[in-house]
Each structure stands twice: as structure tokens, then as C-alpha cells.
Amino acid sequence: MASVERLDLLGSPGSPYTRKMLALLRYRHIPYRMLWGGHHMPPQGYPAPKVRLLPTVYFRGADGELEAAVDSTPIIRRLEAEVDGRSVIPANPELAFYNELIEDYADEWLTKAMFHYRWHHEADRRNAGPMLTYWSDNTLPEADARDRADQFTKRQFDRLYVVGSSPLTATTIEQSYHRLVTILDKLIQLKGYVLGSRPSSADFAIYGQLTQLGIVEPTAAAVMSDLSPRLRAWLDRIEDLSGLDPEDSGWFSIEEARTALAPLLAEIGRVYVPFLAANAQAVAAGAKSLETEIDGRTWSQPVFPYQAKCLAALRDAVAKLPEASAHGTIATLKAAGCDGLITDAAAAPPKP
Numbered sequence: 459m460a461s462v463e464r465l466d467l468l469g470s471p472g473s474p475y476t477r478k479m480l481a482l483l484r485y486r487h488i489p490y491r492m493l494w495g496g497h498h499m500p501p502q503g504y505p506a507p508k509v510r511l512l513p514t515v516y517f518r519g520a521d522g523e524l525e526a527a528v529d530s531t532p533i534i535r536r537l538e539a540e541v542d543g544r545s546v547i548p549a550n551p552e553l554a555f556y557n558e559l560i561e562d563y564a565d566e567w568l569t570k571a572m573f574h575y576r577w578h579h580e581a582d583r584r585n586a587g588p589m590l591t592y593w594s595d596n597t598l599p600e601a602d603a604r605d606r607a608d609q610f611t612k613r614q615f616d617r618l619y620v621v622g623s624s625p626l627t628a629t630t631i632e633q634s635y636h637r638l639v640t641i642l643d644k645l646i647q648l649k650g651y652v653l654g655s656r657p658s659s660a661d662f663a664i665y666g667q668l669t670q671l672g673i674v675e676p677t678a679a680a681v682m683s684d685l686s687p688r689l690r691a692w693l694d695r696i697e698d699l700s701g702l703d704p705e706d707s708g709w710f711s712i713e714e715a716r717t718a719l720a721p722l723l724a725e726i727g728r729v730y731v732p733f734l735a736a737n738a739q740a741v742a743a744g745a746k747s748l749e750t751e752i753d754g755r756t757w758s759q760p761v762f763p764y765q766a767k768c769l770a771a772l773r774d775a776v777a778k779l780p781e782a783s784a785h786g787t788i789a790t791l792k793a794a795g796c797d798g799l800i801t802d803a804a805a806a807p808p809k810p
């Protein structure tokens with residue numbers, strides 16, 4: 459097995475995906491160097507990624523050349539292949555699917571709550587503008603920092619609609635976040651992590667978004683402290699799990715997982731799956747925006763082609779489950795209202 463000598467990564471403390479990756483690298487004992495910053499001031503001597511996203515992770519290829527990679531989910535899979543031990547992906551196909559689904563939900567839906575709470579309410583905007591400015595440069599003179607924060611805040615406020623945050627959808631987003639906090643409170647109480655007594659990539663994805671919601675954004679952080687001090691405390695532990703010795707038997711059994719995850723899967727079925735379905739339909743129809751009902755209220759936003767790919771990947775993963783796992787996974791998804799992830803082909807696999 460190849461090994462990774464050291465990874466360098468460019469990111470920001472305010473980027474949930476940067477925090478996801480950092481905590482994962484610490485847990486997996488992968489040496490790294492954290493380059494705080496952004497693409498407005500790219501680090502000297504490093505290649506530019508195809509898409510300028512944070513984090514950007516620089517791998518050193520066999521030829522010694524640096525390669526810039528983005529998108530935490532495939533980067534995590536690449537690291538699984540390149541670095542042995544302390545895996546964040548369960549071997550059992552049913553558990554691995556739940557892990558993939560929950561990671562995707564955190565990256566693509568929970569991030570709507572992160573962006574919404576950061577910029578929607580005035581008190582939160584006033585906190586976020588300076589924080590993001592000083593995270594990118596903490597030596598800025600006060601007046602320049604204020605100008606930059608004001609400009610950035612205006613830009614982000616004007617872009618809230620892109621992820622679907624608007625006065626029309628605010629209640630749906632906020633209630634979904636409140637429910638998630640309560641669901642995670644109970645789930646973590648069982649064995650400490652989403653899939654048992656060892657962390658999975660789903661934990662790191664949830665953690666990344668919650669480093670902002672539970673700590674940085676005042677309104678959302680107050681909700682978490684109020685509803686779940688346990689979850690708020692969990693965040694500080696996930697930040698550095700380098701001293702945890704995971705056991706092979708640490709994952710939930712299938713039966714435990716189906717029961718323990720039912721409320722979280724139901725939340726995903728309630729908000730994320732309907733969104734994914736409406737988005738994919740609109741993308742397929744060549745529409746520019748979508749309007750649907752989520753959790754009993756109207757939801758509208760511009761289409762998001764990347765998230766149509768997310769739905770296709772999840773459906774494909776269900777369809778490709780080995781026979782021994784397919785039946786139980788599909789029954790669990792149906793019971794959770796996640797029917798939209800099950801294609802006809804997956805529901806009725808061809809007889810051998």
C-alpha cells in the first residue's frame with residue numbers, strides 16, 4: 459500500500475470542509491501542514507486546483523510533483539486507499555451506505571443551515587463579517603478590515619438565495635437544524651459517534667458544519683447550547699481524536715444501526731431527499747430554478763447541478779448493494795421516508 463508522507467492543505471477556520479478534513483487527518487494520524495488562507499492569496503509554489511475550493515489538499519505524486527485536489531468526499535476515499543488503518547468507512551456494505559448518505563446530507567444539506575445562520579439574521583452577519591475577514595488576514599488595519607467585512611457581508615447576504623436560504627425557507631431550515639441537534643444528542647449518547655464507538659466520515663462531515671453552527675454563529679450556537687450541551691461538548695472532542703484507539707468491533711451491528719439511525723434517516727427523508735429529487739428533476743428538465751414543498755412549506759432556489767450528481771451517486775450505491783445487504787437497507791430507507799433514493803431497479807433486483 460502506498461503511503462502519504464505529508465499533506466499540505468490550504469483552508470480557513472471558517473470553512474466547514476476545512477475543519478472536516480483537519481479533524482480527519484488528526485484522527486487518521488496523517489501528517490499535514492495547515493496553510494491558513496484562501497485562493498485570493500494562493501500559497502507560493504503550489505499548483506492551482508481546477509475549482510478554487512477550500513480546503514485544497516496538495517498531494518505529492520509518484521513523480522514528486524504536487525497535485526491540487528478539492529472536494530473532501532473523494533479526497534477521504536483516496537486517503538482510505540493510500541493510508542492503512544484507522545479507517546473512517548465501515549466495511550459492511552449496509553453501514554457503509556448509511557455513512558455515505560449521512561456524510562452527503564451533512565455536506566450538502568446541513569451546509570444550507572450553516573450559510574443561512576451565518577448571514578440571514580443581522581446579529582449573526584455582524585459577527586461573521588469581521589470573523590471571516592480576520593481569519594483570512596489578522597494583521598489588517600481596523601478601518602480596512604471594516605471595509606472588507608462590510609463588502610464581504612453584503613456579497614454573502616446577496617448570495618443566500620443560491621443555497622435556498624430566504625425569508626420563505628428560513629423556518630424550514632431552522633426547524634430542521636433544531637431537530638438535528640436533538641437527534642444527534644440521543645445518537646451520540648449511545649456510543650459516542652454516529653455509527654458506533656469509532657468515528658466515520660459521517661461524523662467528520664457533521665462535525666465540520668457544526669464547528670460553525672455550534673460555535674461560531676451566535677444564534678445557532680445558542681440553540682445548540684440550549685438543546686444539547688452534550689453535542690456542543692462533542693465538537694471539542696472530535697477536533698482531535700488522535701488518541702482514540704478504534705476497535706474493529708466498534709461499529710454498530712446492523713440491527714443496532716437500523717434502530718439507532720432511524721431518527722436521523724427520517725430527518726434526511728423529511729428534508730434532504732425531497733430536495734434532491736426536486737433539484738434533479740429540474741436539472742433534467744433544463745430549468746434554472748426549482749420550486750417544491752419541503753416539510754410542509756414552499757422551497758425554492760436555483761438548481762444545483764452538483765447535487766443532481768449526489769442523488770445519482772446515492773441511487774447508484776443503493777442499486778449496487780450486494781444482495782445480502784440490499785433488502786434490509788431498502789426496508790430501512792423506506793421506513794425512514796427515503797424512498798426517493800430507491801430506483802425501480804434497486805427495489806426489484808433481477809433474479810439470477
Ligand SMILES: N[C@@H](CCC(=O)N[C@@H](CS)C(=O)NCC(=O)O)C(=O)O
Nearest residue numbers: 473474475510511512513529530531
Ligand atoms: N464539496 C466540497 C465543498 C467545498 C466548499 O464548498 N468550500 C467552500 C468553503 S467552505 C469554498 O471554497 N467556497 C468558495 C470560496 O470560499 O472561495 C467539499 O466537500 O470539500
